Amino acid sequence: MDQKMPTTTKKPPQKRLTRTRAALCSTLLTLLEEKALEQITVKEITARADIGYATFFRHYADKEELLHDLAAQEIRRLLTMTLPILYTEDTQASTQALCSYVWEHRVLWKALLTGGASATVKEEYLKQALDLAEDAPKAEAWLPAELAVTFAVTSALDILTWWLKQKKPMSNKEIAVILNRLAIAPVYQPQKTD
Amino acid sequence: MDQKMPTTTKKPPQKRLTRTRAALCSTLLTLLEEKALEQITVKEITARADIGYATFFRHYADKEELLHDLAAQEIRRLLTMTLPILYTEDTQASTQALCSYVWEHRVLWKALLTGGASATVKEEYLKQALDLAEDAPKAEAWLPAELAVTFAVTSALDILTWWLKQKKPMSNKEIAVILNRLAIAPVYQPQKTD
DNA sequence: CGTAAATGATATGCCGTGTATCAATAGTGG
DNA sequence: CCACTATTGATACACGGCATATCATTTACG
Incomplete structure (x- = not known):
């Protein structure tokens, strides 16, 4: 039962493993700003990340899995923050918080939403x-x-x-008002025009 | 200067060419109901359409071009019908017409919108x-x-x-009301709750 | 019928994917 | 500092889809 511990307790070091994965995620994110996932080759990812080609597959089965790993956690984070919209009556405040968060992480979310992964990201977001x-x-x-x-x-x-996508984006306060008025309030606030 | 007409006026017959293209479009449409474009091979398309593999490339450079050819005209048609929304004040009527049209062609539009081409179709639609x-x-x-x-x-x-996508879809009248209320009226009709 | 367009079938080169192997490196525990 | 193992790098490989080229065959029209 303890064939796994001949003498010394072997604990797998995870430093390098984490570092490589981070490099792959980061590199994919960069590439997604330029083109769609289908047009990105594993060779290209590993080359830019300075990582051996075969090493990629020791972490992820394919590109899609890497993208999912990258997007899923960010989606969950943003979604958790959006959740209060369902329970509060002041949707404007929640929407404002959402826009502020996106604005703070605009580099990441611009890549995720406007880049080559947008379809996958939106699909996963809706699913969650x-x-x-x-x-x-x-x-x-x-x-x-x-x-x-x-x-x-x-x-x-x-x-x-x-x-x-805008070159000179409006402030997050402005977009929050629009977002709340068009997408949130019509659904999650009592309508006075019934 | 007239090497093109040795003796008799040669007019290219277009019957077969059109027929083959129609077969390819139709077959792609069928396949798109099942899976995404990336998972569909040219070999698969030509096999189902009973057409030689190489023949495909005599009509389209790749899968994407075929899809674009297939979708663009349908999009243009639906969009032209949607256009009055911009100019009329009775958006409800235009929206109703839109839903009726989609319902009549629901096989086609279900494939285009819910199938593997949805991202491309929506992108092209917005562009137009x-x-x-x-x-x-x-x-x-x-x-x-x-x-x-x-x-x-x-x-x-x-x-x-x-x-x-619904297994038991509501009537086109019902969805038209919702669509107008959520997506059209808030943008293209004077708001009374200002 | 005869002619040219269109197709079918096949061979070929190219590229990306994913796997396997083995030597080299890095991090951990002693 | 020394082992010992996880992790990596590099390479070779098989597989499959893409796209082109070629040539014989068929279709359609005059």
């Missing part, structure tokens, strides 16, 4: 959002709950995408 | 829409014109996508 919002309290009678989430999430992402 | 809407009269002061179009188009497409 639908999971989290499954037991949300708010829903309007005239609007199926699932469609409400789908609309709010995809619209919000599209507005953010447009925002980050 | 931005061109057409460039000299549109309507714009709200608080909302940049380009963002208005981007939001309306992408939101509408996302709502339509959700609609077509």
